[in-house]
Amino acid sequence: MLERARALDAGDPLAAYRERFTIPEGVIYLDGNSLGALPAATHARMAEVVRAEWGEGLIRSWNSAGWIDLPQRIGAKIAPLIGAAPHEVIAADSTSVNLFKLIAAALAMRPGRKVILSEPGNFPTDLYMIAGLEAQGLAERRLAGREHIAGALDEDVALLLLTHVHYKTGALHDIAALTRAAHDAGALALWDLSHSAGALPVDLNACGADFAVGCGYKYLNGGPGAPAFAFVAGRHHQALQQPLTGWMGHAAPFAFSDDYAPGDGMTRLLCGTPPILGLAALEVGVEIIAGIGVERLYAKSQQLSKFFRLCLGELGVDIPLASPADPAERGSQLSFRHPEAYAICQALIARGVIGDFRDPDILRLGFAPAYLRFEDVAGAARHLAEVLAGEEWRRDEFRDRAAVT
Numbered sequence: 001m002l003e004r005a006r007a008l009d010a011g012d013p014l015a016a017y018r019e020r021f022t023i024p025e026g027v028i029y030l031d032g033n034s035l036g037a038l039p040a041a042t043h044a045r046m047a048e049v050v051r052a053e054w055g056e057g058l059i060r061s062w063n064s065a066g067w068i069d070l071p072q073r074i075g076a077k078i079a080p081l082i083g084a085a086p087h088e089v090i091a092a093d094s095t096s097v098n099l100f101k102l103i104a105a106a107l108a109m110r111p112g113r114k115v116i117l118s119e120p121g122n123f124p125t126d127l128y129m130i131a132g133l134e135a136q137g138l139a140e141r142r143l144a145g146r147e148h149i150a151g152a153l154d155e156d157v158a159l160l161l162l163t164h165v166h167y168k169t170g171a172l173h174d175i176a177a178l179t180r181a182a183h184d185a186g187a188l189a190l191w192d193l194s195h196s197a198g199a200l201p202v203d204l205n206a207c208g209a210d211f212a213v214g215c216g217y218k219y220l221n222g223g224p225g226a227p228a229f230a231f232v233a234g235r236h237h238q239a240l241q242q243p244l245t246g247w248m249g250h251a252a253p254f255a256f257s258d259d260y261a262p263g264d265g266m267t268r269l270l271c272g273t274p275p276i277l278g279l280a281a282l283e284v285g286v287e288i289i290a291g292i293g294v295e296r297l298y299a300k301s302q303q304l305s306k307f308f309r310l311c312l313g314e315l316g317v318d319i320p321l322a323s324p325a326d327p328a329e330r331g332s333q334l335s336f337r338h339p340e341a342y343a344i345c346q347a348l349i350a351r352g353v354i355g356d357f358r359d360p361d362i363l364r365l366g367f368a369p370a371y372l373r374f375e376d377v378a379g380a381a382r383h384l385a386e387v388l389a390g391e392e393w394r395r396d397e398f399r400d401r402a403a404v405t
Contacts, residue, residue, distance in 0.1 A: 084205060099126060167358070
């Protein structure tokens, strides 16, 4: 198994990219779907921003270093990764904040409709943002199971809000089919691409999507709490009205007018002053992922997950798969169900195999192909087999959720 893994690594066209990331010695990192690894170039870029641009340029760097244009510039670099035009994407705020802005914008574009349709078990922040608007009497939340979503679209629905890759199972929604169903019902469609961007091909414009959001700290490797991004189809730019009308979204922010006038295009989706340090780090990660190409990354991630399952089979591991069995129907992760998933996850982390747990019984392993090797995958499978066959996961420190974060 190990020899086969090393042979696959030797023939991997993406193998050299691992050197562009900082991976601690002795760690097998299978949590890049939650927090991407640190790009090696980020060290120098952050030092440059802090020492030269901030330290020496001071306030002049808003112009001389191009700080003022960072949200648009990074958005344009993200755009090809999600099938959008450069002017349709902007890097700003967090995924949650961008969701709020775009949900409210959709409601304004569909007067007389208040229903936001989603599914139970969607990522909580997506549902919480709907609930916040519902508490103000501006929206009404409706949930439908995956197989009933299309049938739940009617004349009351203003917006369909779904996550492309389910955060627990990795199961994919069909963006094109469900967007078409929303449009047929007179509704708009907003897609959360947090587990998609930089990991698998997405073509928002080909699918007719109206809006999308996504985070910058998973497969885009922008660092913890990295700025998120938002997409609005160009056909909606003139009608776009978002409620967080901060000064950076103004048509002339430095005119300091008492009255708000929205900026052009995606600029009107900005709110407060851009976080320059976070944006600078995000730009490094985006450039690496864009340079590799999503198609190549997706092809390798499928190979990695298939090889992991093959290794588990050879090791005699029998643990139920919560993700779709077909790699074409899931994102860049594998999720397994086990009543002791939390303790098993902690036992693996103690061995240097870092995955994560999702309540109540999901062991989730992410495959970030930019820096993950087949040898890592073989090693992770061996460790999982040993943990499941042994007794270490029964230790109190692994089972006590109050003691281990």
